[in-house]
Amino acid sequence: MKTPPTSSLTRTCDAERGSSFANAKLDRSRSISTPSRTARDHRPFSVRYVRASARLFPLLIILLCLSAATQTQSPTQPLPSTAYKLVAVKVTGSKRFSQNEVAAASGLPVGTIAHEEDFKKAARQLGESGAFNSVAYTFVSSSAGTKLEFQVTDADKFVPARFSDFVWFTEEDLRKKLHERIPLFKGDLPASGRLPDQVSDVLQALLDENGIPGHVDYLRNFGKGDQFEAIDYNVSGVSIRIRNVEFSGVGAGELPLLQAAAEKFPDREYAPAVLRYFADNTLPAIYHEHGYLKASCAPPQPKVVKLPSSESSDNKQPITFVDVTFPVTPGIQYKLTGWQWLGNKEISTDILDPLLHAKVGQTANTVQVEDDLRAIQQLYGSRGFVTATIKANAQMDDPAGTVAYQLEVQEGSVYHMGELSFRGIDNNLTARLRAVWKLRPGDVYDASYLKQFLPQARKLLPANLDWEVSSHVTALTRDKTVDVDLQYMAKAPR
Numbered sequence: 357m358k359t360p361p362t363s364s365l366t367r368t369c370d371a372e373r374g375s376s377f378a379n380a381k382l383d384r385s386r387s388i389s390t391p392s393r394t395a396r397d398h399r400p401f402s403v404r405y406v407r408a409s410a411r412l413f414p415l416l417i418i419l420l421c422l423s424a425a426t427q428t429q430s431p432t433q434p435l436p437s438t439a440y441k442l443v444a445v446k447v448t449g450s451k452r453f454s455q456n457e458v459a460a461a462s463g464l465p466v467g468t469i470a471h472e473e474d475f476k477k478a479a480r481q482l483g484e485s486g487a488f489n490s491v492a493y494t495f496v497s498s499s500a501g502t503k504l505e506f507q508v509t510d511a512d513k514f515v516p517a518r519f520s521d522f523v524w525f526t527e528e529d530l531r532k533k534l535h536e537r538i539p540l541f542k543g544d545l546p547a548s549g550r551l552p553d554q555v556s557d558v559l560q561a562l563l564d565e566n567g568i569p570g571h572v573d574y575l576r577n578f579g580k581g582d583q584f585e586a587i588d589y590n591v592s593g594v595s596i597r598i599r600n601v602e603f604s605g606v607g608a609g610e611l612p613l614l615q616a617a618a619e620k621f622p623d624r625e626y627a628p629a630v631l632r633y634f635a636d637n638t639l640p641a642i643y644h645e646h647g648y649l650k651a652s653c654a655p656p657q658p659k660v661v662k663l664p665s666s667e668s669s670d671n672k673q674p675i676t677f678v679d680v681t682f683p684v685t686p687g688i689q690y691k692l693t694g695w696q697w698l699g700n701k702e703i704s705t706d707i708l709d710p711l712l713h714a715k716v717g718q719t720a721n722t723v724q725v726e727d728d729l730r731a732i733q734q735l736y737g738s739r740g741f742v743t744a745t746i747k748a749n750a751q752m753d754d755p756a757g758t759v760a761y762q763l764e765v766q767e768g769s770v771y772h773m774g775e776l777s778f779r780g781i782d783n784n785l786t787a788r789l790r791a792v793w794k795l796r797p798g799d800v801y802d803a804s805y806l807k808q809f810l811p812q813a814r815k816l817l818p819a820n821l822d823w824e825v826s827s828h829v830t831a832l833t834r835d836k837t838v839d840v841d842l843q844y845m846a847k848a849p850r
Contacts, residue, residue: 436499442468443501449508453487453540458506460539461485475504486549487511487540514544516586517555518577520628521596523658523678524568534558545587552587559589569674570594596626599661599677605684613642614682626678631656635682643686647719649750649759650687657681690752690759692720699765702741708732708763720759722750729763736767737803742831742838743768773799774837780844781817789813789842801838803829821846 445466447455462478464470475493483491492507522530534541537558538551545552552574560572570591579585601618603611617638621631635653643651658678694716697705712728714721729746736744749762773795778786792812795805806827817823828841 435497438501439497439499440469440471441501442466442470442504444503446503446505447508448505450488450510452510452514452542457539457542458482458508461487462506464504470502470504479506482506482508484549485540485551485554486546487551511546511549513547513584515547515584517541517543517545517552518586518588519559520588520590521626522559522589522591523596523626523676524566524660525562526657527655530562533562537561547584555587556589563591568594568676593673595673595675596658597675597677598622598624598626598680600679602679602681603684604681605686607686610642610646610686614639614684617642618682621680626658626680628656631680639682639684641723643684644722645724647689647691647721648686649690649720649722649752652685652687654683654685657683688754688757690720690757692716692718693758693760695761695763697763697765699767702739702767703736711735722748725761734804738805740770740772740800740802741767742771742801742803769836771801771831771836771838773797773801774832774835774839777839777841778844779841780846785816788816792816806840817844818846821848823847 442464443466445455445459445462445464447453447458450458453461459465462482464474464478468474472495475495479491479493482488487510488508489511490509493504494507495502495504497503519527519530525533531541531543534555538554540551541555545555556572556574562568563570563572570593572589573592574587574589576584577586577588598621601615601621603614606614618634621634632655635656639653640651658680661677661679692714695712695714697708700708711732713724714728725748729748733744733746736742745766745768747764747766749764751760751762753759774797776790776793776795778789781789793809795802806829810825810827814823814825824845824847826843826845828843830839830841831837832839
C-alpha cells in the first residue's frame with residue numbers, strides 16, 4: 357500500500373454563524389488566539405477564527421467540487437495511527453521562556469499522542485496561565501507524525517514571588533521544586549492569570565507530602581503609588597519560633613557585639629522581615645564601626661530543629677522551632693588616612709574639621725563619620741542652608757587597607773522664615789505662642805530653632821491636659837522660604 361502524499365489545509369471558520377469550510381485533504385493546519393486578560397478576569401479564553409471573505413465563496417465551491425470529483429476517482433485513505441504522534445513541538449515569539457518550558461507547560465511534549473482538540477486545550481491552558489498576551493497554534497500531520505507549533509507573545513508585567521516562612525526548604529530547593537512542577541515558574545509571576553494559584557497549589561502539595569502542618573496563603577503586595585510589586589507566599593496555621601541565633605564567618609572580636617545585638621531573637625516568633633533588616637542594616641553597621649567597610653551578610657538561613665517531645669509546647673497550634681544562622685563576610689579592615697572638603701564656601705574648612713571625630717591613622721569608623729556629617733548638615737541648616745547636603749566618597753586602597761574621604765558639600769541657597777501656623781488651639785493661646793516664636797518673616801531660617809521652641813511653648817499650654825504636637829516644616833523652592841505648621845492635639849490625662 358502506498359503512503360498518501362503529505363499535504364496541508366487551513367481551515368477557516370465563521371465563529372458567529374457556526375459554519376465551516378474545509379477541503380478534503382488529509383493533513384490539516386489550524387490556529388487559535390487567546391486575548392489578553394485583566395488581573396481579575398478568569399473567564400475562559402475565547403477562540404478567534406478568521407471569517408471567510410465573500411469573494412472566496414465561489415473559489416471554495418469550485419475546490420469542494422474538484423475535491424469531490426477526485427474522491428470519486430481515487431478515494432482518500434485515512435491517516436494511520438502514527439500520524440497522531442507528536443514528532444516536533446516548536447515555540448516562537450517568547451523571550452522569557454525556552455521552547456522546552458513552553459512545550460512542557462502545554463502538556464504536549466514530543467512523543468504524545470494528540471488530536472486537534474488536545475492542541476486547542478493546550479493553547480487555552482497556556483493563555484490562561486497569564487504568562488502570555490496571546491497564544492496561537494498550527495500543526496501539520498502526515499503518516500510520519502504531527503508537527504505542532506505555538507506562536508506566543510509574553511505578558512507585559514511580571515513581579516517577583518517571595519516566600520517568607522517556608523523554613524522547611526532552602527530558597528534554592530523551593531524554587532527548583534516549583535520549576536520542576538510548573539515549567540513557566542522562573543522566580544517571577546505574571547500580574548494576572550492562574551499561575552500564582554498554581555504556585556500556591558504546588559507549595560501546599562509540598563507541605564502535605566512532607567507531613568508539614570499549615571496552609572499556604574498568598575498576597576499581592578502593592579507599594580507606593582499602588583504599584584504591583586510582588587506576590588508574597590506564607591504559611592498559616594503553624595507557629596514558627598526561633599530557638600538559637602548563630603553567626604558564621606565572624607571574628608572573636610565582633611562575635612560578642614553581634615550576640616548582644618541579636619539577643620532579642622531567641623524564643624520569639626520567626627519574622628523574616630525583621631531578620632532581613634538585622635542582616636541588611638544592624639549587622640553591617642557593627643562591622644562598619646570597626647573598620648570593615650565592605651562587610652556584608654547573606655540572607656539569614658533558618659534550619660528546622662527537631663526537639664524531644666519533652667521540649668514541645670502544649671499549645672494546640674503546631675510549633676516548628678528553628679535555628680537561624682547569619683552568614684557574614686567581614687572583608688578588609690581599613691584605617692583612615694585623611695579627608696578633603698569640596699564645595700564648602702559659606703562655612704570654612706577650619707570650622708568644619710573640628711566637627712569630625714575621626715582620627716587619621718585609626719580604624720575607619722563610617723558610623724561616626726555619618727553622625728558627624730549629620731551634625732555638620734544641621735550647622736548649615738541653622739544658617740539658612742536648609743537644603744544643604746554632604747556626601748562622603750570613600751577612596752579605598754585594598755592592598756594597603758586604607759581609606760580616604762572626599763567630603764562633597766552642596767550648600768544650596770539661603771532660606772528665610774515664611775508663614776507660621778498653629779492648629780488645634782484657641783486664638784488666645786495661639787497669640788501667646790506666636791509671641792514666644794522669635795523668627796520673624798524674612799529672617800534667615802534657623803533649622804535648629806524649632807527644637808528650642810517646642811519645650812518653651814509646652815510650658816504655656818494648659819497643664820491639666822496631655823498635649824501632642826506634630827510639626828510640618830515645608831521649604832518652598834521658588835520663594836526660598838520655610839513655612840512652619842504646628843498641629844496641637846489635647847487629650848484627657850490618664
